[in-house]
Amino acid sequence: MFRVPWRLIPGRSMRFRTHTSVCARVSLAMIVLTGLGGCNYTFSGGGGLPSHVKTIYVAPIDNQTTQFALTEQVTQELLDAATGRLGAQLGPEESADATVVTTLSRYDDTAVNFASQEQVGAEVFQRRIRLSARVEIIDNTRNEIIWSGGSVTGIGEYAPETELETRGQELAIKDLVQKIVDGAQSQW
Numbered sequence: 001m002f003r004v005p006w007r008l009i010p011g012r013s014m015r016f017r018t019h020t021s022v023c024a025r026v027s028l029a030m031i032v033l034t035g036l037g038g039c040n041y042t043f044s045g046g047g048g049l050p051s052h053v054k055t056i057y058v059a060p061i062d063n064q065t066t067q068f069a070l071t072e073q074v075t076q077e078l079l080d081a082a083t084g085r086l087g088a089q090l091g092p093e094e095s096a097d098a099t100v101v102t103t104l105s106r107y108d109d110t111a112v113n114f115a116s117q118e119q120v121g122a123e124v125f126q127r128r129i130r131l132s133a134r135v136e137i138i139d140n141t142r143n144e145i146i147w148s149g150g151s152v153t154g155i156g157e158y159a160p161e162t163e164l165e166t167r168g169q170e171l172a173i174k175d176l177v178q179k180i181v182d183g184a185q186s187q188w
Helices: 014-039 070-083 165-186
Strands: 055-058 098-117 121-139 144-158
Touching: 055 070, 070 098, 070 121, 070 165, 098 144, 098 165, 121 165, 144 165
Parallel strands: 055 098
Antiparallel strands: 098 121, 121 144
16 A cells, blocks of 8 residues: 655645744744753842942932932932842941942922913923932942942932922932942943
8 A cells, every 4th residue: 555645645735834843843942941041040249249349338428419308318228229239238438348439419300291371380290300410339349440420310200289399309319229220230
């Protein structure tokens, strides 16, 4: 008895069979590679800082804006970021492996969404706070700058009808510190 190979049977598509086979093989390969690759993923160093930086000192902030209350809030957010997101322990100035030096240089609170009102001026629906800083993270062990941001700006928006200016400040501070952390991590 003579058998006809499946490829030669009328109505059978060689293209369909090949496409299905290729898709199955690619899918299987992706699953295997993903499973194997995930096992080898590890973090090294201090969460974005050089591996020898274990302790960090956050220097007192030089606040050159008119918003003096921001100094304490920015300091606390930097302290939290140093121990949390950067993976370092806080240390005294004399023995810390790295130092964060920050100067708050600019504070703006501007209306970004408003409607003009006759005899009233404008009704403001949304305001934007921009908080800018100069930041350096200095490696005290090697006496070099790990990261420098000449004008890092955090932005926070708030609705003045339902929120206080402090809400916009909180958001701007969080954004500013996140940009500092991102900058420090991008170097390593």
